[in-house]
Amino acid sequence: MVTLLPEATRKLGVPRTLHFPRPLGTPIGRPGDRQTQAHDLELCVQAAAQLGREKMAEYSGDKLSYPV
């Protein structure tokens, strides 16, 4: 699951989440820009394959970091 509200997501204990630091309403890429949408969706499927229970990956500064 993509989350734009990481604190709320952590409190709920949602497993396998990816935090994009951006305002609500635009979880995947930019409007009219299929390349950024493909980039973000690819991060989602990668995170789904790599993350375990109650783990949140963070996307920041063009880098995806996984929890230790």
Place this chain on the structure above:
Amino acid sequence: MQSSIHSRPPLSSSEVAWSKRAVARVALWMQRNTPGIYQWYAARENHRWHSEVPFSPLLKPLKQCRVALVNSGGLILDNQQPFNLAVEEGDCSYRVIPGDADPARLVVSHMFYDTHNVELDSGVMLPLAVLNDFAADGKIGSVSPRHFSFSGGIPDPTELIERYAPEVAEAMVSDEVDLAILTPA
């Protein structure tokens, strides 16, 4: 460019009272101007419904997975019944979006987030075209024949938990979906 949904009555199956529209405007203002406070409020409200969340590990390589998309941005086809944004407890129902849906026919039935970008391009909430590209490129196995839209802004998710979410889960099992990607508003 379309105008924001917040400058006109929201797309709803019942007329939304001015008081609820005012609450939505306050929520939007907080999201823009005091995001930290909005997040604190959302975390507090969500925590009221905290319970054990099931976890299912991915059982196949991505190249073999059938993938579905689930969003809570209120995206519906223009011939579908809009969500009922007027009810106090929130509309917990969902709409089925076929995998071959024309993105130009997707409209927004939601009033608790800034819908400007999703009205410009539904791909930021429901990236069906990109997902189909992934299947064509062999990054995933296939695209599910059905995807699912919910509307957010649900103060009481009881019906969602007890009825609609299990229905959607059963539909995805029936469609042999291996991975669902959830995109919230």
